[in-house]
Amino acid sequence: MSEHVLLQARGLTKTFGDFTAVDGIDVEVTQGESFGFLGPNGAGKSSTMKMVAATSPPSGGDLRIFGLDPVTDGAAVRARLGNCPQQDNLDEEITVEENLHVYGRYFGLPRKVIRERTDELLDFAQLTERRKDKVEPLSGGMKRRLTIARSLINNPEILLLDEPTTGLDPQARHVLWDRLFRLKRQGVTLIITTHYMDEAEQLCDRLVVMDHGRIVAEGSPRSLIEAHSSREVLELRLPLDERADHSDVSHLVDGIGQRVEALPDRLLVYTDHGDSTLEAVHARGLEPISSIVRRSTLEDVFLHLTGRTLVD
Numbered sequence: 001m002s003e004h005v006l007l008q009a010r011g012l013t014k015t016f017g018d019f020t021a022v023d024g025i026d027v028e029v030t031q032g033e034s035f036g037f038l039g040p041n042g043a044g045k046s047s048t049m050k051m052v053a054a055t056s057p058p059s060g061g062d063l064r065i066f067g068l069d070p071v072t073d074g075a076a077v078r079a080r081l082g083n084c085p086q087q088d089n090l091d092e093e094i095t096v097e098e099n100l101h102v103y104g105r106y107f108g109l110p111r112k113v114i115r116e117r118t119d120e121l122l123d124f125a126q127l128t129e130r131r132k133d134k135v136e137p138l139s140g141g142m143k144r145r146l147t148i149a150r151s152l153i154n155n156p157e158i159l160l161l162d163e164p165t166t167g168l169d170p171q172a173r174h175v176l177w178d179r180l181f182r183l184k185r186q187g188v189t190l191i192i193t194t195h196y197m198d199e200a201e202q203l204c205d206r207l208v209v210m211d212h213g214r215i216v217a218e219g220s221p222r223s224l225i226e227a228h229s230s231r232e233v234l235e236l237r238l239p240l241d242e243r244a245d246h247s248d249v250s251h252l253v254d255g256i257g258q259r260v261e262a263l264p265d266r267l268l269v270y271t272d273h274g275d276s277t278l279e280a281v282h283a284r285g286l287e288p289i290s291s292i293v294r295r296s297t298l299e300d301v302f303l304h305l306t307g308r309t310l311v312d
Contacts, residue, residue, distance in 0.1 A: 004031045006158055006189055007052060011061035014047045021047040023213035024061060031157075034180075034190040036200050036207030038298075040306050043210040045193045046162070052191065053160055054078050066157070079107065082156035082188075086163040088147045092136040096127055099135060100150055107154040114153070121149040124179065141172030145179065158189045165199060177202055197299035211306045221298050228304055229296040230258050232274035236267040236281065237289045256280050261304075270296070 007029040014022040022044040029035045037045045050056035051063060054070035054077040063070060070077045090099055097118050104114035122128045125145040135143065144164070151159060164180070165173040173196075180203060184190055194200055200207055201221045209217040209224070217224055234257065238249050250262040257271035271277040274293030281288065 005029070006031050006066060007035075007191070008064045009061065012048070012051065012058055012063055013060035014044070014051060014056070015059040020213055022051070025208075025210070025213075025215050027208065027215075029158075029189060029191060031189055032184070032187050034184050034192065034203050034205045036204035037191070037193045037210060038195075038197075038200055038207055038302060039210035042212075043306070044213040045210055048210075049160060049162055049191070049193060053081060053083050079154065080157045082151035082154065082159040084148050084151040084159065084161045084164060086166060088143045090135045090143060090146060090150070092134065095132055095134055096138070096146055097122065097131040099146060100153055103150045104153045109154065117153055117155070121152055124152075124182070125149040126175070139172070141168050141175060144168060144172070144176060148176070148179065152183075152188075156188070158191060159183065161190060161192045163193055163195065165194070165196065173199070197297060197302055201298050209302060209305050216305050217301070224301050225296050225298060228301045230270040231272040231296060232270075232277075233294055233296050233300060234269040234271055234274045234277050234281075235290075235292040235294065236269065237265065237291075238267065238286065239289055252284065252286060253281060256284075268300075270300070 005028055007027065009025060009027040011024045011026065012022055013020065013024050025048070037048060039045050047056070051058050051070070052065065054065065054074040057071050065077045066080055068077050091102065094102070100118045100121060101114055104117060109117070122131050125148065127142060127146060127149070130138065130142065135146065138146070148164070165176050168176065177199070180190060190203070192203060204221060206218070206220050208215045217228060219227065236253070238246065238252070240246070240249065245264040246267050247262040247264070250260055250267055253260055253267060253269060257269040257277050259270040261268040269277055278291055278293065
């Protein structure tokens, strides 16, 4: 294992009785990288993250973090990790700075070091002016920044972020993205799970798409779009009868573009040249109610690979 490879998994498996949550995946994360796990509910992301966090033992395969086995060297691995869970689990009855102090003591840090780290992290999280405030009345964005700050108290080499911006408004999300970008520039390795495709495009150097416990695609956001989608997407809304949806009229655009996907409310035509494709639609005598040409996104890739059916 190269000294620049901080996480290496080979044939990693996690089972619960007869159910296989993670089915023999191979993953490698290098120092300073921002790496993402994408997938629908039940894809195996959370089970993978718990194994990486050294809180759940693998059922099979080989997992090395910092070259260590998290089963036999769990304490040593956890000491070098920061873990930001999906749900903020802050102590709301004590102050902002006391949350950091308590967590620092959990890692056995000297009080002087904790005080210094607390000052640095409150500044980083833009919470210095709220340091004496109780946590309970803070906004969701503030609580999320505090949770991330707390996960950094031990100066971790890898920061695990499970759905870091779920439930935040757009302004709070962008502030958090800025904080995470700064961490990456400081050399912290980020491992992220997210349901937000724009977040994955913004934050991840490389990512894997998981489905039913397996990796179905891997690469940078741009390379995944190039491999699994077209350069552009033409969205069409056609006039319909009252009881029809767009799946009933998708044949009208057969042969136009590389692929056509019919949704109830619109047609998606995947193409490298959206404007010329729209001209071809008009040439068939079709008059869309509306049409939009947009660039292909990671969301198009994600839905193409994992489907649009809701997974509970």
